[in-house]
Amino acid sequence: MTPQQYLNQAKHLDALINVRLREIDYWKDMSTNISGIKYDAMPKNPNATTDAYFVRCLDKICEIQQDVEKKVGQLIVLRDEISSRIDLLTNPEEQLVLRYRYIDNCTWDEIASMLNASLRTVYRIHGAALQNFSVPS
Template structure:
């Protein structure tokens, strides 16, 4: 039963650490959506969904409202991303082992793959995953 508790705790820690990358992806999606709306307004004939579209470009109120709504979401998402980064970084910095800090930082803040972390730290893939296991054990939420 103890091993199951450790696994659940580690999954909870991974979920917490993944929070920053999720915020980054959400912000990227919102920025892409904003770009698409702007492009579709500037070049309405480029909308390639197969449906007929009116070619009226006189009413900008709906467009402005959509832009404003997404821009507000972007501001909120940026704020959440900054807060999440600060919280995770602070918790990582409280750890005593530098290798564990590095692995958690590269994996969860930089979003690097295990192989990239191994090359950067000049360790084997296996050693990096061992360090990650220890880091999760020592990480405090």
């Protein structure tokens, strides 16, 4: 695994958590929808669930919330690990660039502004930081 792939793990996990949170919002909206009652004489499927629709939605919400809690725990551990690895760098500018990029999820322009440096300088520092960064085995 390259240093960049290792560092990007937290960003990807954070994005996955946000996707799951949007799924919870979707199921919350679905749980408030009211379905109409059918009065036709069609025979019912004996294998169909008898739970109300909102109950199934609430079950889905609980399932996703448990997954999110698990992923948040993983993210906390991963971010701590990444932060510790960044602290091992001797150059403070390299530490800052990696923290801004991979811990704070800043854009290149934001990093350049915070460091009061050009984009080219930020890219140079980032490249050097990746060269000096050691990925745990």
